[in-house]
Amino acid sequence: MYLVDRLLEAGDEVHGMCHSEHGATLLRARHPRAVAHVADLGDSPAIRALVDEVEPTRLFNLAGNTSVARSWEFPAEAADILGVGPIRLLEASWKLSQRTNRPVRMLQASSAEIFGDTTEAPQTEETVRLPVTPYGAAKEFAHEMAGVYRKRGMYVSTAILYNHESPRRPETFVARKIAVAVARIAAGLQETITLGNIEVHRDWGYAPDYVDAMIRIISHPMSGDFIVATGVSHTVREFVAEAFDVAGVSHWEDRVIIDPALYRPADPQTLVGDPSRLRSLGWEPSVSFRQLVRIMVTSELDRLRG
Amino acid sequence: MTETTPRKAIITGITGQDGSYLAELLLGKGYEVHGLIRRSSTFNTDRIDHIYQDPHVPHPRLFLHYSDLTDGSRLVTLLNEIQPHEVYNLAAQSHVRVSFDEPEYTGDVTGLGTIRLLEAIRALGLDTRFYQASSSEMFGATPPPQDENTPFYPRSPYGVAKLYSYWITRNYREAYGIFASNGVLFNHESPRRGDTFVTRKITRAVARIAAGQQTELFMGNLDSVRDWGYAPEYVEAMWLMLQHDTPGDFVVATNTAFTVKDFLQLSFEHAGLEWEKYVRFDERYLRPTEVDSLIGDASKARDVLGWTPTILTPRLAQIMVDADIKALELGGIRYVDSVQTQ
Numbered sequence: 001m002y003l004v005d006r007l008l009e010a011g012d013e014v015h016g017m018c019h020s021e022h023g024a025t026l027l028r029a030r031h032p033r034a035v036a037h038v039a040d041l042g043d044s045p046a047i048r049a050l051v052d053e054v055e056p057t058r059l060f061n062l063a064g065n066t067s068v069a070r071s072w073e074f075p076a077e078a079a080d081i082l083g084v085g086p087i088r089l090l091e092a093s094w095k096l097s098q099r100t101n102r103p104v105r106m107l108q109a110s111s112a113e114i115f116g117d118t119t120e121a122p123q124t125e126e127t128v129r130l131p132v133t134p135y136g137a138a139k140e141f142a143h144e145m146a147g148v149y150r151k152r153g154m155y156v157s158t159a160i161l162y163n164h165e166s167p168r169r170p171e172t173f174v175a176r177k178i179a180v181a182v183a184r185i186a187a188g189l190q191e192t193i194t195l196g197n198i199e200v201h202r203d204w205g206y207a208p209d210y211v212d213a214m215i216r217i218i219s220h221p222m223s224g225d226f227i228v229a230t231g232v233s234h235t236v237r238e239f240v241a242e243a244f245d246v247a248g249v250s251h252w253e254d255r256v257i258i259d260p261a262l263y264r265p266a267d268p269q270t271l272v273g274d275p276s277r278l279r280s281l282g283w284e285p286s287v288s289f290r291q292l293v294r295i296m297v298t299s300e301l302d303r304l305r306g
Numbered sequence: 307m308t309e310t311t312p313r314k315a316i317i318t319g320i321t322g323q324d325g326s327y328l329a330e331l332l333l334g335k336g337y338e339v340h341g342l343i344r345r346s347s348t349f350n351t352d353r354i355d356h357i358y359q360d361p362h363v364p365h366p367r368l369f370l371h372y373s374d375l376t377d378g379s380r381l382v383t384l385l386n387e388i389q390p391h392e393v394y395n396l397a398a399q400s401h402v403r404v405s406f407d408e409p410e411y412t413g414d415v416t417g418l419g420t421i422r423l424l425e426a427i428r429a430l431g432l433d434t435r436f437y438q439a440s441s442s443e444m445f446g447a448t449p450p451p452q453d454e455n456t457p458f459y460p461r462s463p464y465g466v467a468k469l470y471s472y473w474i475t476r477n478y479r480e481a482y483g484i485f486a487s488n489g490v491l492f493n494h495e496s497p498r499r500g501d502t503f504v505t506r507k508i509t510r511a512v513a514r515i516a517a518g519q520q521t522e523l524f525m526g527n528l529d530s531v532r533d534w535g536y537a538p539e540y541v542e543a544m545w546l547m548l549q550h551d552t553p554g555d556f557v558v559a560t561n562t563a564f565t566v567k568d569f570l571q572l573s574f575e576h577a578g579l580e581w582e583k584y585v586r587f588d589e590r591y592l593r594p595t596e597v598d599s600l601i602g603d604a605s606k607a608r609d610v611l612g613w614t615p616t617i618l619t620p621r622l623a624q625i626m627v628d629a630d631i632k633a634l635e636l637g638g639i640r641y642v643d644s645v646q647t648q
Contacts, residue, residue, distance in 0.1 A: 044410060072481075075474070076378060076421050083470060084413040087463070091409055128457045132480065134421070137473040141417060144458075144466040145409070151461065152406075265481035 001168060002211040003060060004031050015054045017041075017063065041085035051092035052099075058218055059106045061089050067172055068113060071135035072265060078134050083141035090149045090156065103155055106146075107218040110158040112203070112229070112271045114140040121233075122203075122274040125160070125225040132266040147225075155223045159214050162229035162273045165292060166207035167299035174236060175204060175296060178243050183300030185255055186247035192255050196262030198236040201270040203229045206287040206295070216281045229273025230285045242293040247301065312338040312367065316390040318375060318423070319397030323498040324439070326353035327645070328394060328541040333357060333367055335545075340388050342373040342397065353498050356642045375419025382426040385434075392548050394437045395423055398468070401502060402443060403593055405464035417467035424478045424486065435548040436486040438475040441468045442493065442533070442559070442600045450531075450563070450601035454490070454555050462593065472555075479553050487547045489540075492559035492602040495622055496537035497629030497643040504566060505534060505626060508573050513630035515584055516577040523584050526591025528567040531599040535560045536617035536625070538645040546611040556611065559602020564619045572623035577631070616648065 004027075007014045014034040018024040024036035037054075039046040041063050051059070064082040065071070071078035086108055093104040113136035114129045131137045146156045169176040174195070181193035205228070213228045244252035275283070287295065315332050319325045320341030332339050343351065351358065351370070358368055373380050375397050385393075398416040399405060405412040420438060427434055445452045446461035460466045472488050479486040499506035507523075514520035535558070543558045564572075574581035607613045617625070625646050633641035 075425055076418060079418050079421050079470065079474070080414075083417060084410060087409050087413050131473050132477060134474065134477060137470055137477055140473060141413070141466060141470040144460050144469060145413075145463065148461060148463060148466060266477065 001030065002166070002208045003062070003214065004034055006211055006215060008033055015056065017050060019063070041081050041088065044088045047088045048092045048095070051089070051096050055096060055100065056093075056104060057102070059089060059093055059104060060109070060214065060218070061086055061106065062109045068133050068135040069172070069264065071133060071138065075134035079138045079141065082135065082138035086142035087145050090145060090154070094149060094152075094154050097154065105218050105223070106154070106156040107214055108142055108146045108156060108158045109214070110143045110146075110160040110225070111136070111139040112160060112162040112273060113268065114143055114160070115271060116268045121270050122229070122231060122272045123227065124274045125227055125277060132268060133264070136268070143225075150223055157217050157220070157223040158225045159210075159217055159228045160225060160273065161210055162203040162205060162227075162271060164205045164207045164210040164228075165296060167296060168207065175239060178240055179293075179296035179300045182240075182243040182247045182249065182297055183304055186249050186301065187304050189304070192257050193240075194257045194259050194262065195236065195240070196259065196264070197267060198240060198256070198258065200267055201233040201235055201272060203231070203233045203272040204239070204289060204292055205230045205285055206292050209285045209287060213278055213283050216283050217278070220281055224277075226278045227273040227275050228278060229275050230289070231273060231275055232289060233270065233272035234289055239293060242290060243297050246294050246297040312336055313392065314338045314340065314388060314390045315392040315394060316340045316342065316385070316388060317394045317396060318342045318419070319395070319439075320370070321350050321353055322396060322400070323353065323496055323500070323537050324494070324541055324544075325396050326357075326498060327496070327538045328396070328544060329354060329368065330357060330645070331538075331541055331545060338367050338369070340369045340371060340390065342384070343370050344374050345372045352640060355640070375415050375422060378422040378426065381422055382430065385426050385432060386430055389432065390434050392435045392437070393423065393427065394439075394544060395420055395471075396439045398439065400464070401500070402462045402464045403591075405462050405467070406593065409463035412463050413467045413470075416464060417470040420471035421474050424474060424484070427484060428478065428482055434485075435553070436475070436478075436484060437544050437548055438471055438486065438488045439544075440472045440475075440488040440490045440555075441465065442490060442602060444469045444472060444490065445600060450599045451561065451603040452600065453557050453603040454606055476555070485548075485553045487550075487553040488555040489544050489547055490555060490557045490602070491540055492533040492535065492557070492600060494535045494537040494540040494558075495626065497626055497633075498537070499626075505569060505623075508570055509623065509626035509630045511584075512573045512577050512579065512627050513634045515579060516631065517634055519634075521584065522586050524586050524588035524591065525566070525570070526588065526593075528565065528570070530566050531563050531601065532566070533559045533562055533601045534564060534569070534619045534622055535615050536622050536646070539615050539617060543607055543611065543613045546613055550611060554610070556607045557602045557604050558607055558613070559604045560615045560618050561601065561603055562618055563599070563601045569619065569623055572620050573627050576624045576627045617646065621648075
């Protein structure tokens with residue numbers, strides 16, 4: 001949604017591909033100037049028809065369920081939508097550019113999860129990838145396929161996105177889950193929050209900054225892979241402590257219950273990206289870790305106060 | 307008690323080169339073998355007809371089931387019925403050049419087929435051992451020699467799909483403790499290799515040229531470097547992996563390097579011909595992106611599994627040429643090669 005805002009502001013004609021009629025209705029309500037289409041990333045003919053009809057000059061693929069936890073439950077679905085889905089878009093774009101003799105630029109949203117258990121930190125575009133989750137493996141599938149099409153002569157870039165949060169994040173993601181719970185605890189609406197492994201390190205950025213990065217990447221004359229990260233990592237524990245601090249709740253350890261049932265079968269331990277290549281395109285994160293936590297928690301506190 | 311229940315194995319891709327040799331190997335070891343085959347309007351079981359028995363004869367040990375790796379629920383049903391001790395996933399859209407024309411289908415079969423199988427094993431809670439046919443094409447542009455620690459750099463939709471299968475196999479081993487091993491096989495050939503693969507294309511042409519039935523052979527890139535082994539030895543490595551105490555990932559290769567041009571020369575020479583007189587260039591056989599050099603270091607398979615290849619590329623070319631000459635002499639009758647030991 002942040003991306004649609006930015007593209008419309010720039011005067012672009014924006015077409016949104018939604019996988020359900022419900023999603024299309026939401027998009028139309030929020031962005032009357034964008035054109036909403038219903039098509040599923042698993043439906044090859046529908047994608048081909050849509051790409052042929054719209055004839056985009058730029059195509060952003062941000063689609064697919066982004067929950068690692070869900071990918072353990074539905075690994076084949078994750079592979080179909082996150083892995084093969086981008087192939088359908090790449091192939092449709094490649095065929096369109098051959099038919100019209102006009103380049104189509106594509107941006108594939110890759111994920112830091114492709115690095116998985118890599119021992120190198122911070123990670124660069126060259127870091128060896130060792131995905132350890134069905135989500136990471138599916139994302140790596142698409143990442144490598146983008147490389148194959150680039151080598152064939154197509155303009156396709158990947159934005160290797162690290163965790164990026166905002167008040168628009170669903171609550172199934174830990175940062176938003178923490179922000180919501182901490183605000184409710186501060187307001188006296190609940191006593192505790194239950195979390196899984198809080199010792200994992202993550203590189204958290206602010207979603208609007210990452211949208212800005214994607215636009216810079218696809219606007220660059222040369223296609224390639226780009227790490228989109230702040231370069232600084234924090235543990236989930238630090239996020240929790242900071243969130244309670246913002247909300248003015250002391251003795252936060254008493255409010256946190258660790259439930260090993262929430263641990264994942266496998267989880268990357270230290271994901272932190274080196275965004276040097278992206279910085280060379282003039283990008284800088286506008287928000288620090290502390291500011292991000294403040295934005296997230298304050299937004300929930302405001303929501304509770306109505 | 308002397309009578310024991312036979313071990314049961316499932317082979318996907320049993321109608322392929324590796325599947326047919328593996329079926330022979332397992333039947334020879336007393337296994338009950340279940341092959342999954344795709345329904346097709348034409349029979350595609352040439353490579354296993356010689357070992358197939360009528361299911362009405364007493365105690366058959368080879369069974370064929372219609373199934374497709376794109377149908378996950380069918381896989382669950384079959385695995386549950388068969389309750390295999392070992393599952394060998396050899397099925398794939400395995401042609402690299404074709405994968406550029408059919409990237410989505412390749413992804414669906416060669417990539418997603420693996421997760422459907424693994425998920426069926428996990429969901430059923432089967433105590434089975436899983437072999438995944440990984441490929442040296444996953445290394446792609448990575449400089450040789452390649453071993454188990456070499457980073458991957460696939461250059462084709464086929465290589466990318468195989469890489470996904472490799473990772474998901476490792477994920478299931480590490481996250482769920484499933485006995486799942488990857489055999490990273492370098493090129494392995496035989497008289498049963500598909501006609502469109504470069505080695506077989508060459509040896510078939512040599513036989514036809516020697517018999518005066520053909521005068522020209524059109525080829526693409528002659529400078530690609532490959533490590534070609536003999537397929538029956540490679541299926542032995544697959545079996546060894548599943549008999550080992552612990553699962554893992556193993557490179558299977560000869561650690562020798564030959565160019566396509568070398569293979570041409572070896573094959574033509576064996577029939578007493580000079581290759582330069584017959585070979586013509588055709589750019590249609592070039593791949594959109596080419597993998598330059600694949601040479602595998604199979605030290606781990608040697609040290610851990612005790613596996614060593616004995617038939618190297620020069621002998622392989624001879625075996626294949628001999629078989630194609632014999633097949634031609636038999637005319638329309640299907641020629642079935644037997645496994646060579648030297």
